[in-house]
Amino acid sequence: xxxxxxxxxxxxxxxxxxxxxxxxxxxxxxxxxxxxxxxxxxxxxxxxxxxxxxxxxxxxxxxxxxxxxxxxxxxxxxxxxxxxxxxxxxxxxxxxxxxxxxxxxxxxxxxxxxxxxxxxxxxxxxxxxxxxxxxxxxxxxxxxxxxxxxxxxxxxxxxxxxxxxxxxxxxxxxxxxxxxxxxxxxxxxxxxxxxxxxxxxxxxxxxxxxxxxxxxxxxxx
Numbered sequence: 001x002x003x004x005x006x007x008x009x010x011x012x013x014x015x016x017x018x019x020x021x022x023x024x025x026x027x028x029x030x031x032x033x034x035x036x037x038x039x040x041x042x043x044x045x046x047x048x049x050x051x052x053x054x055x056x057x058x059x060x061x062x063x064x065x066x067x068x069x070x071x072x073x074x075x076x077x078x079x080x081x082x083x084x085x086x087x088x089x090x091x092x093x094x095x096x097x098x099x100x101x102x103x104x105x106x107x108x109x110x111x112x113x114x115x116x117x118x119x120x121x122x123x124x125x126x127x128x129x130x131x132x133x134x135x136x137x138x139x140x141x142x143x144x145x146x147x148x149x150x151x152x153x154x155x156x157x158x159x160x161x162x163x164x165x166x167x168x169x170x171x172x173x174x175x176x177x178x179x180x181x182x183x184x185x186x187x188x189x190x191x192x193x194x195x196x197x198x199x200x201x202x203x204x205x206x207x208x209x210x211x212x213x214x215x216x217x218x219x220x221x
Contacts (some may be wrong), residue, residue: 047092053110056132059119062110063103063133064088066095072166073139075157076102077130079148079172081205083109101142103133105153116194123152131157134164143167151175 049066064084074094076087084102091100104111105126106119119125130153134142143166146154151173158165174180180188190198 047095049088049091049095054133054136056129056136059106059112059114059129061103061106061112061129061133063101064091065099065101066091067097067099069099071097071099073099073101073142074169075130075134075139075142075144075154076100077144077146077150077154078102078104078108079150081108082148083111085109101134101137101139103130105129105149123149123156127153127156131160140164141166143169145169145171146173147171148173 047066049064051062051064053060053062055061062084064087076084076091078084078086083104087100087102091102094100106129107113107121134157141164144154144157146168147170151170154168154173155175158168186198186201190202
């Protein structure tokens with residue numbers, strides 16, 4: 001299967017393309033202006049971002065969606081310690097050319113945050129949640145942008161569904177053990193033995209995120 005790679009474009013470039021398509025050099029000046037106004041209006045409508053939730057396995061899963069389903073779909077998978085909030089500027093910039101879907105994993109952003117006794121916080125389980133979301137949305141063909149914690153989720157989806165995943169757009173997405181350098185040693189230690197002592201050195205990792213009002217105030221979506 002031929003792979004198609006979708007590269008982000010700035011909003012300014014995207015709008016220029018819309019304006020160019022709307023203007024017909026064979027029309028008079030008035031018609032050109034009217035076409036430009038209609039194109040700008042259409043571009044504004046397509047950049048509308050919708051904030052949705054769906055219930056999966058007893059959890060409320062939040063996701064952002066924008067763009068027409070007639071366009072190629074890109075699934076945006078966030079990293080740690082962020083959420084779909086990291087894509088808040090990218091989504092409207094691409095929505096005139098692509099259909100964008102950006103979920104929050106369980107424990108992140110506006111999705112449910114069950115305790116570790118209630119939910120198995122593994123990449124396998126996070127992948128299952130995202131997989132169910134894509135199937136519920138009838139996404140049978142899509143590309144994946146992935147970074148950081150999104151990499152093991154996206155790679156799992158691509159390995160399981162090579163016929164669905166058209167392309168991988170990778171940014172800082174580790175795919176091999178050798179890439180887990182010294183920074184990961186205390187995390188690996190906790191993965192192997194989840195004791196309070198092993199958890200203590202990790203508490204500071206999410207402190208900045210937890211204090212960021214943009215992650216807890218719905219007005220800052």
